[in-house]
Amino acid sequence: xxxxxxxxxxxxxxxxxxxxxxxxxxxxxxxxxxxxxxxxxxxxxxxxxxxxxxxxxxxxxxxxxxxxxxxxxxxxxxxxxxxxxxxxxxxxxxxxxxxxxxxxxxxxxxxxx
Amino acid sequence: xxxxxxxxxxxxxxxxxxxxxxxxxxxxxxxxxxxxxxxxxxxxxxxxxxxxxxxxxxxxxxxxxxxxxxxxxxxxxxxxxxxxxxxxxxxxxxxxxxxxxxxxxxxxxxxxxxxxxxx
Numbered sequence: 590x591x592x593x594x595x596x597x598x599x600x601x602x603x604x605x606x607x608x609x610x611x612x613x614x615x616x617x618x619x620x621x622x623x624x625x626x627x628x629x630x631x632x633x634x635x636x637x638x639x640x641x642x643x644x645x646x647x648x649x650x651x652x653x654x655x656x657x658x659x660x661x662x663x664x665x666x667x668x669x670x671x672x673x674x675x676x677x678x679x680x681x682x683x684x685x686x687x688x689x690x691x692x693x694x695x696x697x698x699x700x701x702x
Numbered sequence: 703x704x705x706x707x708x709x710x711x712x713x714x715x716x717x718x719x720x721x722x723x724x725x726x727x728x729x730x731x732x733x734x735x736x737x738x739x740x741x742x743x744x745x746x747x748x749x750x751x752x753x754x755x756x757x758x759x760x761x762x763x764x765x766x767x768x769x770x771x772x773x774x775x776x777x778x779x780x781x782x783x784x785x786x787x788x789x790x791x792x793x794x795x796x797x798x799x800x801x802x803x804x805x806x807x808x809x810x811x812x813x814x815x816x817x818x819x820x821x
Binding site: 627629631637638639640641644650682684686687689690691692693694695696 | 746747748749761763764797799804805806807808809810811812813814
């Protein structure tokens with residue numbers, strides 16, 4: 590199974606500042622035949638299910654604010670929130686869907702400083 | 703509007719059985735792979751199983767193989783998870799989630815149903 594490791598486990602950022610969350614996979618999730626990274630990011634707020642934010646490592650889901658961006662390739666990925674808003678307080682998860690079983694990172698808790 | 707509504711969770715003794723259901727609406731259910739994903743405070747998010755549009759392919763995480771069975775009824779727009787020989791470590795919130803395909807992210811999730819395995 591591909592192991593997904595996120596860092597940090599928790600993060601406190603001031604409103605309006607940048608937040609960066611990292612995700613590392615134990616094997617590459619880049620599929621060479623289509624040059625796509627099979628990596629997604631989700632946001633989960635208390636009492637709610639996860640919400641898809643980013644897929645193919647850098648494609649924003651419809652309706653997701655453009656302050657959220659994803660980058661990276663192969664085994665190293667980053668989710669960036671360019672200017673933190675109060676409503677962004679949540680736990681963020683990365684997930685690989687390159688191989689079965691699809692696996693998730695342990696989550697990063699994002700709070701306001 | 704896409705909606706996924708899980709039901710069937712509850713308290714069950716170790717070794718017992720439970721059947722979860724997920725009612726889908728707002729999209730053409732028969733056109734999508736579907737998954738069950740569970741969440742525990744300790745292990746976080748864990749994919750459990752998925753099923754192809756016609757039910758002809760099913761995949762499971764190793765920890766549930768031989769105990770859980772995923773199925774679907776496209777006429778009823780419903781997804782199921784039959785859980786047998788339940789263990790304490792199966793205690794979790796179980797979500798149904800829509801996949802666009804076998805190798806795609808989960809673009810819609812239900813609110814989840816809590817399964818507690820305890821004596």
